[in-house]
Amino acid sequence: MKQESPVDPYGYLRPKKKFPNVWCAGCGIGIVLGAIIRAVDRIGWDRDDVAMVSGIGCSGRMPVYVDFNTMHTTHGRALAFATGLKLARPEMHVIVVMGDGDALAIGGNHFIHAARRNIGLTAIIINNAIYGMTGGQYSPTTPENMVTTTDPYGHIEPPFPVPALAEAAGASFVARSTVYHARELDHLIELALAKKGFSVVEAVSYCHTTFGRLNRLGGAVEMMRRLKDDAIPVERAKGMPPEQLEGKIVRGVFVDRDTPEFTERYQKVIAMAQAQAKGGA
Amino acid sequence: MTVRLMQGNLACVEGALAAGCRFYAGYPITPSSEVAERLSRRLPELGGKFIQMEDEIASIAAVIGASVGGLKAMTATSGPGFSLMQENIGYAAMAEIPCVIVNVQRTGPSTGLPTSPAQGDMMQARWGTHGDHPIIALTPSSVREAFDLTVKAFNLSELYRTPVLLMMDEVIGHMREKVELPAQVEVVQRPTTDVPPEWYYPYEAGGADVPPLAPFGKGFRYHITGLFHDRAGFPTERLDEIGLWIKRVNAKIERNLDHILLYQLDAVEGARTLVVAYGGTARSARHAVALARARRYKVGFVNLQTIWPFPADMLASAAQGVRAVVVPEMNLGQVALEVERVVGRHKVRRVNRADGQMIAPDEILAAIEER
Numbered sequence: 001m002k003q004e005s006p007v008d009p010y011g012y013l014r015p016k017k018k019f020p021n022v023w024c025a026g027c028g029i030g031i032v033l034g035a036i037i038r039a040v041d042r043i044g045w046d047r048d049d050v051a052m053v054s055g056i057g058c059s060g061r062m063p064v065y066v067d068f069n070t071m072h073t074t075h076g077r078a079l080a081f082a083t084g085l086k087l088a089r090p091e092m093h094v095i096v097v098m099g100d101g102d103a104l105a106i107g108g109n110h111f112i113h114a115a116r117r118n119i120g121l122t123a124i125i126i127n128n129a130i131y132g133m134t135g136g137q138y139s140p141t142t143p144e145n146m147v148t149t150t151d152p153y154g155h156i157e158p159p160f161p162v163p164a165l166a167e168a169a170g171a172s173f174v175a176r177s178t179v180y181h182a183r184e185l186d187h188l189i190e191l192a193l194a195k196k197g198f199s200v201v202e203a204v205s206y207c208h209t210t211f212g213r214l215n216r217l218g219g220a221v222e223m224m225r226r227l228k229d230d231a232i233p234v235e236r237a238k239g240m241p242p243e244q245l246e247g248k249i250v251r252g253v254f255v256d257r258d259t260p261e262f263t264e265r266y267q268k269v270i271a272m273a274q275a276q277a278k279g280g281a
Numbered sequence: 282m283t284v285r286l287m288q289g290n291l292a293c294v295e296g297a298l299a300a301g302c303r304f305y306a307g308y309p310i311t312p313s314s315e316v317a318e319r320l321s322r323r324l325p326e327l328g329g330k331f332i333q334m335e336d337e338i339a340s341i342a343a344v345i346g347a348s349v350g351g352l353k354a355m356t357a358t359s360g361p362g363f364s365l366m367q368e369n370i371g372y373a374a375m376a377e378i379p380c381v382i383v384n385v386q387r388t389g390p391s392t393g394l395p396t397s398p399a400q401g402d403m404m405q406a407r408w409g410t411h412g413d414h415p416i417i418a419l420t421p422s423s424v425r426e427a428f429d430l431t432v433k434a435f436n437l438s439e440l441y442r443t444p445v446l447l448m449m450d451e452v453i454g455h456m457r458e459k460v461e462l463p464a465q466v467e468v469v470q471r472p473t474t475d476v477p478p479e480w481y482y483p484y485e486a487g488g489a490d491v492p493p494l495a496p497f498g499k500g501f502r503y504h505i506t507g508l509f510h511d512r513a514g515f516p517t518e519r520l521d522e523i524g525l526w527i528k529r530v531n532a533k534i535e536r537n538l539d540h541i542l543l544y545q546l547d548a549v550e551g552a553r554t555l556v557v558a559y560g561g562t563a564r565s566a567r568h569a570v571a572l573a574r575a576r577r578y579k580v581g582f583v584n585l586q587t588i589w590p591f592p593a594d595m596l597a598s599a600a601q602g603v604r605a606v607v608v609p610e611m612n613l614g615q616v617a618l619e620v621e622r623v624v625g626r627h628k629v630r631r632v633n634r635a636d637g638q639m640i641a642p643d644e645i646l647a648a649i650e651e652r
Binding site: 017018047048049051053063064067068069070071072073074077080081082083084085086087088089091092109110113266269270272273274276277 | 325330334342343344345349351496500502504507
């Protein structure tokens with residue numbers, strides 16, 4: 001039963017609740033929320049069967065706005081909470097929304113293990129290369145030489161390549177796009193949601209409030225333009241030498257493979273245990 | 282009833298299954314690992330779910346997630362893992378998600394003595410997670426009590442929508458004892474709701490102490506958060522709504538102490554000396570009390586099964602008229618602090634060990650006989 005309105009054409013936002021949102025004007029997180037809503041709408045899932053789980057940070061506030069079963073958990077632990085929920089209720093569609101610090105620093109261990117286990121969750125990592133909510137400290141995806149509030153002399157750590165990390169850890173589906181490429185993001189999230197195993201979509205966003213200001217990259221519009229200029233499709237990137245790829249955002253589908261999903265495998269464990277118990281083994 | 286020789290950790294498993302536990306997430310740690318090993322075999326037989334997570338933080342998170350999905354859920358650990366779980370125990374208290382955490386205590390701090398007993402996490406059980414919150418913690422002193430109190434832990438957790446800590450120790454966890462387990466136990470289901478989804482508020486109790494908890498995926502579509510929240514579960518900074526939460530979650534425990542506080546009293550009336558003990562130490566204490574009575578000392582004995590909330594009123598009345606209260610425990614004096622608060626410092630004789638050794642009856646007897 002959708003509650004359609006001009007500001008909520010898909011009818012998935014929580015009516016009369018909790019607006020305006022907490023995000024800075026011009027932030028890309030709302031575009032990701034829109035993409036998730038459009039993807040769920042296209043697939044046509046019943047909202048009662050969809051759960052959205054988040055951690056802490058700017059992205060952590062997303063679930064409160066959307067009319068699913070929603071859970072705002074602790075910093076870095078969203079995937080672990082979601083693993084329990086999914087195993088308890090394998091028929092539910094569980095979407096996990098995280099930021100780069102949330103998913104890859106404090107939650108990095110849970111990220112690689114959820115991927116290794118190949119549990120049927122969709123992890124959406126909104127990567128703005130910084131801790132936005134706490135004031136702009138460096139994160140595991142901050143590019144080298146950038147300035148953050150904890151990098152006054154420039155960043156000296158290399159960033160995580162999220163698709164390569166997810167692929168190596170065992171994810172079934174890995175894709176990346178940007179909040180500029182909103183229609184592509186809709187499509188990639190739809191593919192990820194439809195995938196049976198652990199699926200990952202990295203949505204490259206920006207934080208003009210801290211990252212943009214500290215690095216003199218301009219406001220929201222200028223940073224959005226950079227996403228447009230810097231992103232290249234994965235097919236084109238394949239033929240390019242590494243030096244030409246420096247500073248580029250490669251977008252598209254990186255991994256799409258069919259490997260056994262964890263909760264389905266566990267159903268077989270249950271069948272085996274029950275058969276053995278009956279046989280008196 | 283069948284008579285069996287059973288280990289405390291496995292009695293805990295049987296209690297959990299009898300209480301309806303159908304989800305376990307954990308990480309291997311001595312001296313609790315038998316709980317995980319047995320449940321990995323038993324849970325799927327019953328259609329339940331077992332998962333070994335990547336660490337204890339993930340374990341308690343998965344337990345809370347499964348409970349939100351509608352399953353009775355638990356984890357088991359020991360000191361180092363219990364430390365890692367603290368943040369999410371606070372989340373369960375804040376979001377009022379039922380779950381049972383078993384801590385088979387070993388000697389700390391840090392890695393300490395991994396296979397030796399201790400009761401050094403009793404204050405951590407009360408205040409381990411940050412911020413004020415109510416908590417229930419139970420301590421079994423025998424294999425049979427490990428079964429009974431695990432059932433009780435689930436029942437209290439579901440009824441009051443709160444994390445419940447079962448504070449075992451290595452003595453009780455690893456000891457084997459002859460037990461008769463009941464064929465049937467009283468099992469409590471969490472309060473659910475029959476209101477239409479649009480009328481449902483996950484944090485409004487109405488006239489009751491505890492609001493009903495609808496599982497995810499059944500049409501209610503509400504919000505859960507570790508932020509202070511209003512009756513719908515949405516974040517709030519309004520003082521009236523924050524105040525309401527503080528009042529209600531503390532009241533749901535305080536108003537039901539008669540149901541939550543469990544203890545055994547033995548010849549407390551007319552006693553000149555009182556021995557107050559719990560967990561593995563209660564066994565030595567019981568023996569010491571018997572030895573003292575044989576020497577004609579008038580000794581009363583209290584076995585505390587509920588440590589938190591602390592049974593202050595019971596103890597105040599039991600200690601009336603006694604000259605001394607002996608509190609043996611395998612730490613440097615944690616529950617003794619509470620006893621002192623209730624009966625006065627001058628009356629309390631502490632008997633402590635924190636070196637991985639059980640307290641022997643002789644040591645307690647000496648404290649009883651002290652003039």
